[in-house]
Amino acid sequence: MDIFRRSLLLNAAVMAAYSALPLRTGHAADFNYQLKASRIADNTYAVIGKLEYFTGHNGGAVVNTAFIETSDGVIVIDTGPSKRYGEQLKKLIRETTGKEIVRVYNTHFHPDHCFGNQLFDVKQIAALPKTISGLKESGEGFSDNFYRLLGDWMRGTELTIPGLPITFSSEKFGDHRLELIALSGHTDADLAILDHKTGVLFAGDLCFLDRTPTTPHADLSQWQASLAQLKKVPHKIILPGHGIADPTDRSIEQTSDYLNWLEKSLIEQARQGKDMIEAAKLEIPQKFEKLKLIKAEIERSVAHLYPKIEQNVLPVISPGGR
Ligand SMILES: [Zn+2]
Numbered sequence: 186m187d188i189f190r191r192s193l194l195l196n197a198a199v200m201a202a203y204s205a206l207p208l209r210t211g212h213a214a215d216f217n218y219q220l221k222a223s224r225i226a227d228n229t230y231a232v233i234g235k236l237e238y239f240t241g242h243n244g245g246a247v248v249n250t251a252f253i254e255t256s257d258g259v260i261v262i263d264t265g266p267s268k269r270y271g272e273q274l275k276k277l278i279r280e281t282t283g284k285e286i287v288r289v290y291n292t293h294f295h296p297d298h299c300f301g302n303q304l305f306d307v308k309q310i311a312a313l314p315k316t317i318s319g320l321k322e323s324g325e326g327f328s329d330n331f332y333r334l335l336g337d338w339m340r341g342t343e344l345t346i347p348g349l350p351i352t353f354s355s356e357k358f359g360d361h362r363l364e365l366i367a368l369s370g371h372t373d374a375d376l377a378i379l380d381h382k383t384g385v386l387f388a389g390d391l392c393f394l395d396r397t398p399t400t401p402h403a404d405l406s407q408w409q410a411s412l413a414q415l416k417k418v419p420h421k422i423i424l425p426g427h428g429i430a431d432p433t434d435r436s437i438e439q440t441s442d443y444l445n446w447l448e449k450s451l452i453e454q455a456r457q458g459k460d461m462i463e464a465a466k467l468e469i470p471q472k473f474e475k476l477k478l479i480k481a482e483i484e485r486s487v488a489h490l491y492p493k494i495e496q497n498v499l500p501v502i503s504p505g506g507r
Contacts, residue, residue: 216338218246218265218273222281225422225430226383228254228361230281232265232274233429236396236477239266239297244338245331246270248297251387251424252278253380255359258287262378262387262424264301266331268342271301287358290365291347292389292426293372294319295402296327302345312347313367315374320346351376366418370408371398371426377415384421391415392436394428395475397482398443400489405448412441443473447483451491455498461491 222230234248245266253260259282264271278286291299291312299320302310312320324344332339355364366377371390378387390399391411415423416437425436454464465487473479 216244216269218244218270220246220270220273220277222252222277223430225251225424226380226385229380229383229385230254231424231430232277234297234427236427238478238481239331239334241334241336241338244269245297245300245335247427249424249426249428250274250298250301252282253358253361253383253385254282254284255287255361257358258285260358260361260363261286261289261305263292263298263389263426264289264305266297266300267335267339268301268303269338269340271304274301275304288356289347290351290376290378290387291316292376292378292387293374294323294327295372295390296324296331298389298426299347300328300331300339300342300344302347303343307345307348309349310345310347311349311351313374313376314350314352315369316372316376317347317350319373320344364418366414368411368414370404370406370411372402375411377411377418379418379420384419386415386418386420386423388415388423388425388436390426391440392423392425392428392431393440394425394431394436395439395477396427397473397476397479398440399482400447400486403444403489405444405490408444409441412437439476443476446470446473447486448490448494451487451494452498455491455495461487464491 220232223233225231230252232250234246235243237243237247239245239247248265250265251262259278265274289305289310294316328344351365355362360382362381364379368375368377368391375389375391377389377391423431423436425431428436450467451464465484467483469479
């Protein structure tokens with residue numbers, strides 16, 4: 186841990202002592218995420234995250250992770266937001282399967298999906314090459330941000346870069362053949378994984394269900410193209426990055442529908458010359474009203490997407506007036 190992070194944790198402790206208030210670091214003094222394995226298919230378990238933003242109460246456990254038990258050992262998909270999460274996930278895997286871990290995949294470089302990495306053998310952690318380069322570039326910044334948001338839940342967490350770039354399109358463990366599908370749009374590199382044995386499609390954050398999609402590194406047209414591709418992949422059930430397991434493709438349709446509405450609405454706001462604050466005041470269609478965090482995510486998405494949309498919509502005036 187560097188000095189900056191140590192001082193963040195120390196400052197939080199000092200502030201709490203002076204104000205005689207408990208640290209805003211969750212209900213449990215023992216920092217127990219209370220992870221539960223839900224069986225979603227044969228030998229396949231999901232650990233479903235809360236549909237919330239990262240806070241000192243939830244410790245960042247707002248993401249789905251998963252594991253598959255095979256005769257060769259256990260495959261882990263994403264490792265969660267912190268060292269503590271990684272430890273607790275590993276314990277859950279041991280208790281559920283009793284087997285060694287043979288492979289870990291990071292679906293993309295967002296910190297809620299890969300900051301539990303340090304608990305696993307780095308040589309076994311596989312990710313797309315652009316996920317690896319993205320983490321090298323932005324990982325420390327993500328880490329500082331998470332220390333600020335999550336406080337002591339992050340204690341001891343160190344950025345751990347995956348050691349195995351995915352330059353192959355499938356792997357087999359026991360009788361589980363996994364197809365590794367390299368896509369993009371939510372970020373520069375989004376890995377989807379299809380287990381041919383069970384028909385489970387692990388979609389990472391290309392799919393959200395009943396939780397508003399996040400867009401800090403999004404390319405919306407790429408994202409839509411990836412969703413169209415996922416729809417064609419023969420699968421029985423989808424595990425989205427956020428939201429419960431989905432046997433009906435609702436996560437693909439809802440994510441696509443929302444992103445389409447968001448983009449069209451923001452283009453219209455730009456055409457009307459609205460500034461960023463005005464642009465965020467969108468009338469939310471009834472079908473999206475129940476998506477968790479929709480108002481906050483629209484505000485964040487305006488900050489991420491609106492400058493480029495404005496640039497594309499506004500007429501270009503050359504300096505010489507020509
Ligand atoms: Zn993400």
